[in-house]
Amino acid sequence: MRIKTLFVQLTVFCFLLGGLSSQAQSVEEAIKTINESSLKAQLNFLASDWMEGRESDTRGAFMAGDYIASMLQVFGIEPCGDMEYTFPFAGQRGVRPEAKPSYFQKFNIIKYKMSDKQSFSLVREVNGARLVKNFDYGIDYNLSGIETDTEIDAPVVFVGYGVKNDSLKYNDFAKVNVRGKIILRFDGYPGFRDTTSNSYKKLKFSNLWSDKEKWALEAGAIGVINLSTFQNKEFGKVHNLPLRYESGEIESDAAPEKYYDKKAVLAIDSLKRSLPAIRISARLQNELTVLINIDILSFEVDAKNNLKSASKEISGVRIGLKSGIESELVTVRNVLGMIEGVNKNEFIVVGAHYDHLGKYNGYIFNGADDNGSGTVGVLSIARALKATGKKPEKTIIFAAWTAEEKGLLGSEYFVKNFPGVYRIGLNVNFDMIGRSSVKDTVGNKCGIEYTKIYSGFQELSKKFVNDNGLNLDVKYTGSEKPSGGSDYAPFAEKEVPVISFAAAMHPDYHQPTDDVAKIEWKKMADIIKLGFLNINELANSDLKKYKVATTIK
Template sequence: MAKLNYIGEPLISTSIKLFFVFFLLLATTSTLFPQDEAKTRGLSAINKDVLEAQLEFLSSDLMEGRAIGERGLFLAGEYISSILKLYGIKPAGDMLSPGNSSERGYFQNFPLIRSESVEAPVLKIIDNGKEVSRTLSLNYNIDYTALPTSYSEEIEAPIIFVGYGIKDDKTGHNDFKGLDIGGKFLLKIKGYPGFFENRLTTTEIRHSISQSEQFMISEGALGIIEFDPEVQIVGSEVKADFLRADFAEYPPSPNNGNARYSIPINSRTTSFIRATVSCGVAQEILKGSGINIENYLSNPSNYKQKNIVNRSWNKQLYFKSSVNSTRVETRNILGMVEGKDPNSIIVVGAHYDHMGMKDGYIWNGADDNGSGTVGVMTIAKAIMAAGEQPNKTIVFAFWSAEEVGLLGSRYFVRNTVCPLENIKMNINFDMISRYVDDDRPNVVTMTYNESYPIYKDYTELNNKRHNIGLEIDYQPSPNPLGGSDHRSFVEMGIPIMRFKPGHREEYHTPFDEITTIDWDIMEKIVRISFANLWDLANSDWDTEEYVKPPELDRLME
């Protein structure tokens, strides 16, 4: 007869119950994290030595600053592609022979147009009055400035007033209502309506401005003529570089010239012109329109409706630019680990270009963005070290031309080898190796789409389970924009995730060298990013059927 416990149950029964409880817990954990052993193998491939060995080469003087179209960037590309091949990552770039999609190289080649002004652009106001026509010539860098156009242009066309030039679906604000903007210059106020601050986040405002400009282009507008009501002489505006008290200690960057890069657009035969005029010039343009700037600023929502018929009058704008345009060849680098589902893709990316050389200085860009590039390369190594095929397909991408307008990633999202809807998310790495607060060296921000809280769940879990030790400032957003390559994906409706410690004083100077790298924070970001990627690549978080497992909360306790 079995011995009883204190409540009268046989002890053997209690032992069996404990065994089954243990078995069920083990089974539950295995179901939630079915490839933990593989993840552990991947994490073991990430260490300082691996990071340092790769970054030493990429940020060396041999790379000559990795500028667009220059030898150093091509050398960096050869190095990155050879490392991907060494790790066993399949090429996912252009087809090596036309029509044979099964044979691809690592490079996605694309052209850019480099435009540089030969002389200052010319801007004139033409007033076609009832009795006399007069032309007012303006002074460059006093009355107006203009960005270099992609090509030499000479255009005379009507100009109309469009308020702040914003079309926003969330607030219903539409400065273009009732207006035909095709074939016209658009005079607009810099900024946005004041009420936006109470109804939109900063990110949403930036997104609204960006989308509004895309709307203007799509409707055939010739360009934007912008003015700030507070600025009387545009040439007196302080440039951003001079806002730093220590500016004199650093040489001017190679990108401080007037060159502009753009992706050729076959469907558009003219440049989209972007000029800034003084408030006085704006008032001169508005003469005869019945529009008073002060009244408009006091209540744009009501004012624009009353004066909509008066916003087009007999004013023309003449614009002429003389530029040298040259074709520059560059390339993204693409590798792939094919998952069990080839139609569900996560893109892990970083830009590998930087700013080049000038006056004997080399901008080696160790943090910006040698660190992010090496982070992606090391995660590729870890994925292969895991030794198991993930459920989702993972594309490792290295973007060119980020420093001149996110052009590499923008080219990619418009020229994908797969349907765009197959891309489920982008994980972006840009400047991941410099902490900002000396008293809190483990603090990083994590930017992500607020509609995917699972990104935060996995991050909290992996930070705890793998003892990574980051202090994470979570920054969810409906449209997480910003000046890095994840923006190209956000603009296409693709969710993103990004870790970043912050900027340091060496940013965009020739002193961004490997000697300034904080290896500890870089390694931690790479480790948690790999752990997140592994979990996201092996779960169905992106499907409508997905329900967060309750076990995820229990494991966090």
């Protein structure tokens, strides 16, 4: 009986051992699909001139999206985008319309830019008369922070630097009423130019610009004019110099069209709660500082030494502002595929943006590294995971985001419209994984940013780098809630753990010279392999075991 029991135990052990060995072999075989030849084949087309720079709403981006969807289909990845409907042909009887998921998630964005209809008026009551001085856009002022045609006619108030610090009882808004007014505000904060001053040491801010906007909005301001303690004497656009527009290889006497001339927002969004922000010329600032009755140098020194607010009301002065916006509604597409897991309700989202800057002034911005490299990374990982032949425990969604360059709009839309974002256990992001910085002479440095509380992600990556002989010198950065200019940010904002892979910034960033010929294929392949190994492990593990235990006090 004992011999029979021992035989059964040995049989079970050998079966389990064989299963583990088979699983290890399947991963070993799958990782071989991530190779230089395969990466080149995909990126050479995705970052070719045929794609016309993949600007999110253009023909090139739609071609790129179709290519990405076709590759997902070739690799056996199921579609998980919008439902599409097929209808029977005329004359077909007994055939019902059929609904099935597509590879595309379509949505609308609003692209907008400043129009020529701009005006700024400084209005004063002088001895019973009304004095109006008009200033020209681009010569005396510039404007940002608006999305639609806007008109403002409001009184003004001076708020010093426009900062607050409760622990020091310093508050530039405490003794003035800014509700419904335009605030005049100096850049910086008390002592910010003198790093040895007590004010600088006590008042250092980590997010000064966003804090300033938040405080002004909370106080009820409806606009802000930014003043400078060092006046910009070169402010404005001159019109007489030949070849006055220089940018990279472009020298022109006419303003070249630029990608960033137009901004974009999701069409489903509310208007952003932001302040119209006005930058002004030296002569307009001189007009305003006379009205404030303030000497700039004395103000700066006094604020630094005494930490006392100089805010004051300004009577008899109003500012009129009119700004026109030109906008258009366009459709863009995320590309989505998935490998369904044993658990259909727990997800890992693996993503990279496929859009880039498009085609301007005869130049095609191919974006081989930004972010053709990351997109090919996601496709390659999808292929490798499918090649393991094993159904993962969690469902894995593969996403090629659009409109990242317009403000992370593709990933933001996905997160806002995912049914139960709490079911996403992890987002893995790839952005610019194919190049090295000028300082990286060895050519093996890369970065992984991750949600800090999941410190086990770092240890897991280190193990895979060492065990698989990957030539990567990885800098790990853990943050409480990672934020930044890539598509992991909308996930982190919703408390979804993230891991983001990047290689380096380089001089070809957002230039027409970001071409396939400059890609470092071995480095790119090693980063993708590391991503694959991590995702394969995490898709089949309890993510909680990578989380730091927290102690409740």
